[in-house]
Amino acid sequence: MERVFGMPEAMKPERTLYCPGCGHGIAHRLVAELVDEFKLREKAIGIAPVGCSVFADKYWNFDVISAAHGRAPAVATGMSRGNPDCFVICYQGDGDLAAIGTAETIHAANRGEHFVTVFINNAIYGMTGGQMAPTTLVGQRSQTCQLGRDPAIMGYPIRVCELVHELPGVAFVARGTVDSPKHVLKTRSYLKKAFEMALGRKGWSLVEIISPCPTNWGMTPLKALEWMRKEMLEFYQLGVFADCEGGQE
Amino acid sequence: MNEKILMKGNEAIGEAAVQAGCQCYFGYPITPQNELTAYMSKRMIEEDRVFIQSESEIAAINMCFGAAAVGVRTMTSSSGPGISLKQEGISYIAGAELPVFYVNVMRGGPGLGNIAPAQSDYFQCTRGGGHGDYRVVVYAPADVQELYDYTMLGFDVADRYRNPSMVAADGILGQMMEPLVLNEYKPPTDLPSKAPWRLGDPATREPLWMTSVHLGEGKLEEHNLRLQAKYDEIAKNEVRFEEIMVDDAEIVMVAYGTSARIARSAMVRARAEGMKVGLLRPITLWPFPDAKILELADRVKNFLVVEMSLGQLVEDVRLAVCGKARVHLHGRTAGGVPEEDAVIAQLKQVRDSKGDEILRNF
Numbered sequence: 001m002e003r004v005f006g007m008p009e010a011m012k013p014e015r016t017l018y019c020p021g022c023g024h025g026i027a028h029r030l031v032a033e034l035v036d037e038f039k040l041r042e043k044a045i046g047i048a049p050v051g052c053s054v055f056a057d058k059y060w061n062f063d064v065i066s067a068a069h070g071r072a073p074a075v076a077t078g079m080s081r082g083n084p085d086c087f088v089i090c091y092q093g094d095g096d097l098a099a100i101g102t103a104e105t106i107h108a109a110n111r112g113e114h115f116v117t118v119f120i121n122n123a124i125y126g127m128t129g130g131q132m133a134p135t136t137l138v139g140q141r142s143q144t145c146q147l148g149r150d151p152a153i154m155g156y157p158i159r160v161c162e163l164v165h166e167l168p169g170v171a172f173v174a175r176g177t178v179d180s181p182k183h184v185l186k187t188r189s190y191l192k193k194a195f196e197m198a199l200g201r202k203g204w205s206l207v208e209i210i211s212p213c214p215t216n217w218g219m220t221p222l223k224a225l226e227w228m229r230k231e232m233l234e235f236y237q238l239g240v241f242a243d244c245e246g247g248q249e
Numbered sequence: 250m251n252e253k254i255l256m257k258g259n260e261a262i263g264e265a266a267v268q269a270g271c272q273c274y275f276g277y278p279i280t281p282q283n284e285l286t287a288y289m290s291k292r293m294i295e296e297d298r299v300f301i302q303s304e305s306e307i308a309a310i311n312m313c314f315g316a317a318a319v320g321v322r323t324m325t326s327s328s329g330p331g332i333s334l335k336q337e338g339i340s341y342i343a344g345a346e347l348p349v350f351y352v353n354v355m356r357g358g359p360g361l362g363n364i365a366p367a368q369s370d371y372f373q374c375t376r377g378g379g380h381g382d383y384r385v386v387v388y389a390p391a392d393v394q395e396l397y398d399y400t401m402l403g404f405d406v407a408d409r410y411r412n413p414s415m416v417a418a419d420g421i422l423g424q425m426m427e428p429l430v431l432n433e434y435k436p437p438t439d440l441p442s443k444a445p446w447r448l449g450d451p452a453t454r455e456p457l458w459m460t461s462v463h464l465g466e467g468k469l470e471e472h473n474l475r476l477q478a479k480y481d482e483i484a485k486n487e488v489r490f491e492e493i494m495v496d497d498a499e500i501v502m503v504a505y506g507t508s509a510r511i512a513r514s515a516m517v518r519a520r521a522e523g524m525k526v527g528l529l530r531p532i533t534l535w536p537f538p539d540a541k542i543l544e545l546a547d548r549v550k551n552f553l554v555v556e557m558s559l560g561q562l563v564e565d566v567r568l569a570v571c572g573k574a575r576v577h578l579h580g581r582t583a584g585g586v587p588e589e590d591a592v593i594a595q596l597k598q599v600r601d602s603k604g605d606e607i608l609r610n611f
Contacts, residue, residue: 002381019307025543042450042451042452043449043450044449045318045319045448045449048458048460054462057456057458057460060456061456062451062456063313063448063449063451063456063457063459064456064457064458064459064461065318065345065458065459065460066345066458066460066462067311067341067460068311068337068341071307071308071314071338074303074307074308074309074311074312074314074315075311075312075314075315075318076315077301077315078273078275078311078312078313078315078316078317078318078319078323078451079315079316079318079319079448080271080315081273081299081301081312081315081316082272082299082315082316082317082318082319082320082321082323083319083320083321083449083450085449086319086449086450087449097410103304103305103307103308104304104307104308104311106304107303107308109302111301148322162424183479188445215541219529
């Protein structure tokens with residue numbers, strides 16, 4: 001009998017420690033499925049960022065390195081340049097990628113580094129307990145914008161895909177989400193494209209995943225999905241922003 | 250290969266790195282080390298190796314972290330302000346036990362300071378600089394030949410102990426031209442294989458997690474004690490120094506790098522005037538030759554530290570003598586370079602001093 005579903009070889013048979021309703025588990029699994037699909041388990045290196053996914057090594061069944069906060073694109077650059085046979089997956093959250101690591105992100109993109117960036121945008125700092133992220137929406141409350149994000153004081157949320165997609169080193173940029181099976185499959189197709197770009201040495205690619213953080217949003221998992229669809233997906237439009245092969249949706 | 254050629258110090262470091270098999274160089278412009286980055290931008294690409302002018306010093310050291318993690322020789326270089334930025338990465342590299350070689354061509358500080366030669370990053374070099382309990386092997390060459398030779402050794406030592414190592418030079422050494430022999434690099438035959446731990450190559454092992462985070466109860470202490478055992482091993486094996494005319498010396502100067510060259514000239518002149526003066530030149534600033542200094546302190550009652558900083562090296566010498574001798578200081582700062590006449594004048598003051606008097610001359 002043909003096996004049509006199961007634990008990817010690139011996932012360890014562990015229960016994740018993520019909160020109920022968190023998006024990391026799905027994102028980890030999508031990455032692992034593609035590592036298997038492209039037979040990359042023996043050359044893949046995942047970068048575990050600073051944040052809740054710092055322990056991604058507990059779930060991914062391939063080599064993982066911990067980078068300092070924001071430095072993952074520089075570490076990824078060193079690894080993929082040092083050994084071009086490696087396949088580097090740079091997994092970062094919004095604070096990591098779009099606040100402390102903005103320079104590393106922009107310049108890795110601009111150099112057209114051949115690694116995949118998976119960008120988890122949940123509009124909040126998760127592990128440190130719900131502080132304002134660079135992607136926190138206007139009016140959204142957090143530990144460090146308790147009255148709601150006021151752009152006059154705190155600036156505006158950053159749309160990363162829109163910011164990077166015109167850089168000439170970029171091969172593929174897309175934004176997906178994990179709120180429904182349909183969107184999970186779409187996000188998987190974006191990630192697959194990003195993997196193909198890196199394998200084909202076409203340049204830098206990024207897949208942003210709009211992801212729920214019920215705990216730090218102070219919502220139930222279902223309420224979090226509702227809020228994410230209504231508020232986040234309105235500001236963060238889903239779709240492909242750059243595709244060097246001119247692919248259409 | 251035994252022919253002498255003229256070469257700038259910064260370029261000699263670059264050529265030594267190329268010869269020693271450095272596969273990845275990552276740098277960011279800062280004076281007075283710019284010739285090194287410029288040299289590598291040509292040589293590394295000629296050799297079909299990796300050269301990146303990074304977006305910042307922070308990025309450069311983290312690129313080194315990545316390249317070292319996949320098992321290739323890698324380096325970066327900078328001057329004090331840039332090394333300050335790299336300290337975060339160096340701490341992570343030490344914690345993850347990766348071999349990375351780097352160079353500080355020191356300039357005046359604090360802050361933006363100036364671009365003149367200095368040795369005022371001694372604490373930064375020898376005290377770790379970044380956060381946490383870790384050590385970096387620090388070489389302090391005193392001429393262009395030594396810049397070349399200790400760069401090669403720096404790569405070997407980093408690989409041997411899976412630990413960062415560095416060369417501490419200054420603006421004079423980096424900028425000046427001197428004759429040197431481009432000694433052939435001979436890789437040690439006993440360096441440990443990187444195959445068991447280099448990432449992206451798990452054919453014969455389980456997936457690895459390379460990290461400096463250890464959150465479990467007692468895990469970080471266990472890790473740090475293991476690192477400490479390694480540092481003890483380095484301290485036992487890797488101390489280097491040069492002793493010049495110390496056997497009959499009544500005053501021993503302690504100086505490294507450019508300061509040691511000046512101290513040496515002052516010593517020759519003082520000897521010609523009948524003073525029994527010697528020089529101990531630390532070549533490794535960490536591990537420090539404290540055992541040698543303690544041994545000398547059994548007999549020598551006055552040390553004069555000559556440094557291009559305001560009392561940094563002197564602290565290590567005072568720790569080493571264990572109160573058995575007086576340790577005087579001749580310091581200059583921020584581009585000031587010790588002058589032979591002034592050093593000789595202080596040697597005479599030291600000779601004529603009485604009791605517990607400690608002479609400090611800036």
